[in-house]
Amino acid sequence: MKIKLLDIAHGRSGDKGDAANVGIIAYDDKGYQIIAKHLTVDSVKKHFEGICLGEVERFELPNLRALNFLLHNTLGGGGTVSLKHDAQGKTLAAALLRMEIEVDEI
Amino acid sequence: MKEKIRIASGQGFWGDLIDAPYKQVTAGDIDYLVMDYLAEVTMSILQKQKNKDPKLGYAKDIPPLMERILPICKEKNIKVITNGGGVNPQGCAEEVLKVANKIGLTDLKVAVVLGDNIKDRIDEIIEAGCELNNMETGESIKSVKDKLLSANVYFGAFPIVEALNRGADIVITGRTTDTGLTLAPMIHEFAWSEKDYDLLSAGTVAGHILECGGQASGGNLLADWESVDNLADIGFPIAEAYPDGTFLITKHESLGGKVSYETVSEQLLYEIGDPKDYITPDCVADFTSIKLEDLGNNKVKVYDIKGNAETPSFKVSCSYESGYSASGSLTYSWPKALSKAKAADKILRKRLENLDLHFEEIRTEFIGYDSCHGPLSTKLDENDINEIMLRIAVRSDDYNSVERFGKEIAPLILTGPPSVTGFAGGRPRPSSVVAYWPALIPKNLVQPEVKILEMK
Numbered sequence: 265m266k267i268k269l270l271d272i273a274h275g276r277s278g279d280k281g282d283a284a285n286v287g288i289i290a291y292d293d294k295g296y297q298i299i300a301k302h303l304t305v306d307s308v309k310k311h312f313e314g315i316c317l318g319e320v321e322r323f324e325l326p327n328l329r330a331l332n333f334l335l336h337n338t339l340g341g342g343g344t345v346s347l348k349h350d351a352q353g354k355t356l357a358a359a360l361l362r363m364e365i366e367v368d369e370i
Numbered sequence: 371m372k373e374k375i376r377i378a379s380g381q382g383f384w385g386d387l388i389d390a391p392y393k394q395v396t397a398g399d400i401d402y403l404v405m406d407y408l409a410e411v412t413m414s415i416l417q418k419q420k421n422k423d424p425k426l427g428y429a430k431d432i433p434p435l436m437e438r439i440l441p442i443c444k445e446k447n448i449k450v451i452t453n454g455g456g457v458n459p460q461g462c463a464e465e466v467l468k469v470a471n472k473i474g475l476t477d478l479k480v481a482v483v484l485g486d487n488i489k490d491r492i493d494e495i496i497e498a499g500c501e502l503n504n505m506e507t508g509e510s511i512k513s514v515k516d517k518l519l520s521a522n523v524y525f526g527a528f529p530i531v532e533a534l535n536r537g538a539d540i541v542i543t544g545r546t547t548d549t550g551l552t553l554a555p556m557i558h559e560f561a562w563s564e565k566d567y568d569l570l571s572a573g574t575v576a577g578h579i580l581e582c583g584g585q586a587s588g589g590n591l592l593a594d595w596e597s598v599d600n601l602a603d604i605g606f607p608i609a610e611a612y613p614d615g616t617f618l619i620t621k622h623e624s625l626g627g628k629v630s631y632e633t634v635s636e637q638l639l640y641e642i643g644d645p646k647d648y649i650t651p652d653c654v655a656d657f658t659s660i661k662l663e664d665l666g667n668n669k670v671k672v673y674d675i676k677g678n679a680e681t682p683s684f685k686v687s688c689s690y691e692s693g694y695s696a697s698g699s700l701t702y703s704w705p706k707a708l709s710k711a712k713a714a715d716k717i718l719r720k721r722l723e724n725l726d727l728h729f730e731e732i733r734t735e736f737i738g739y740d741s742c743h744g745p746l747s748t749k750l751d752e753n754d755i756n757e758i759m760l761r762i763a764v765r766s767d768d769y770n771s772v773e774r775f776g777k778e779i780a781p782l783i784l785t786g787p788p789s790v791t792g793f794a795g796g797r798p799r800p801s802s803v804v805a806y807w808p809a810l811i812p813k814n815l816v817q818p819e820v821k822i823l824e825m826k
Binding site: 312327362 | 410411506590591592593594632635636637638639640641642643644645646657658659660661662692695697731733735737741742743744745746761763764765803804805806808
């Protein structure tokens with residue numbers, strides 16, 4: 265079955281220079297197993313195609329049931345240089361939660 | 371030694387809720403009020419203000435705020451720590467002492483932390499062998515040296531600890547890390563060693579949770595945001611800290627908002643990089659060690675935090691002028707709002723091209739459609755779209771190009787697609803673009819200095 269990441273996780277995003285940081289937190293342990301398996305560097309890079317123009321870095325925080333991603337070359341030069349409406353990537357956590365994941369059961 | 375101390379966040383950035391610090395000192399008991407005023411852009415704004423008037427260069431909200439809260443802080447023995455001194459902590463402290471005098475206080479010790487501002491020391495620092503190479507590009511600072519607006523070293527908690535040890539009631543710093551403001555009172559009250567990196571990391575994590583104010587107590591909460599009660603009267607977060615490094619995140623009961631596992635965990639993930647390597651001047655905290663327990667009743671216990679020794683460098687944040695930018699917007703209504711906005715964009719770009727202007731970047735966004743999530747946005751049928759705001763922004767080294775762009779927006783109303791509105795406030799004016807130059811500096815090249823100012 266297909267689930268929306270939004271239903272099993274929440275998160276917050278912000279800026280680190282021209283990179284956006286996207287933190288995703290599962291609501292429970294089972295959700296963490298799902299995000300740890302399905303949110304890979306490749307799947308996140310593909311999801312943000314056209315938005316993240318650089319490399320994706322992925323970090324695990326199992327203690328918080330969370331993953332942290334750094335999306336490099338994403339904010340149009342970053343902070344005050346960027347011409348983007350969302351120059352600080354504040355809405356990108358919500359953008360990642362749009363992802364649909366194919367799981368066996370939930 | 372106190373059994374516990376309560377440290378309250380009063381401000382998450384310069385421009386945050388004006389009444390938040392007042393509510394923190396009045397709506398319940400706290401021992402310390404910590405206020406973070408400085409974002410990277412703030413330092414360059416403050417430096418510009420100081421260039422015009424040497425008495426300025428600090429967060430101007432501070433003296434009037436002190437007038438309101440000082441009598442309460444004195445009565446309840448609440449100490450105030452802030453980095454709102456910006457590029458002129460001394461000037462800020464002098465104003466605070468004037469305010470204290472005006473409201474009839476007779477004794478008040480205000481400490482300032484100086485030495486972080488290295489803007490006038492760049493040549494000397496280069497001569498000492500540190501070229502303040504850009505952390506991202508590796509380039510020497512020499513290339514932007516003549517355009518520098520500000521250059522500040524991030525100090526940690528220890529200069530503030532010294533100020534508190536010397537009896538300061540108020541500590542006003544320049545560029546101190548946001549986390550250092552919260553860590554310092556823990557070191558001071560619990561006599562933590564500068565080598566006990568687990569404890570320093572615990573205080574640093576507490577600082578990270580408090581540094582964005584209401585973002586840890588129900589603001590900007592992606593998890594179940596509709597469940598947050600009374601955001602209109604949000605209580606900013608409070609860290610109730612214990613000598614063993616354990617702390618509770620909570621808020622004043624009578625105020626709104628919410629403290630839960632979700633509000634705290636979202637803030638922990640905010641603007642971090644490698645979670646095992648959260649570098650501050652005081653220690654390197656390991657966010658993968660943090661344990662959270664939601665105790666209910668707006669209390670979250672945070673414990674078991676581990677960390678490692680500090681690095682041999684301070685981080686430096688420099689800002690410099692890098693061209694001009696401007697943005698303008700127009701709103702198009704149904705029918706075919708998106709097509710109209712796209713057509714207007716094309717017309718404008720053609721006009722700019724015909725004028726032979728020079729831009730490094732022209733960016734078009736359709737607000738209400740895909741400005742936030744770009745290609746991930748749901749595709750909509752034109753009939754389902756009620757209105758679209760067209761937003762166009764430009765950046766250029768050439769001031770005249772940016773200024774002329776500003777004159778080309780309004781004419782689209784009479785010379786472009788129909789059912790258009792929303793042009794108010796005059797032509798977009800060029801504003802200078804401030805770019806950042808992050809660098810590292812060996813710790814031995816800068817010395818924090820703590821000065822105590824007292825009432826005469």
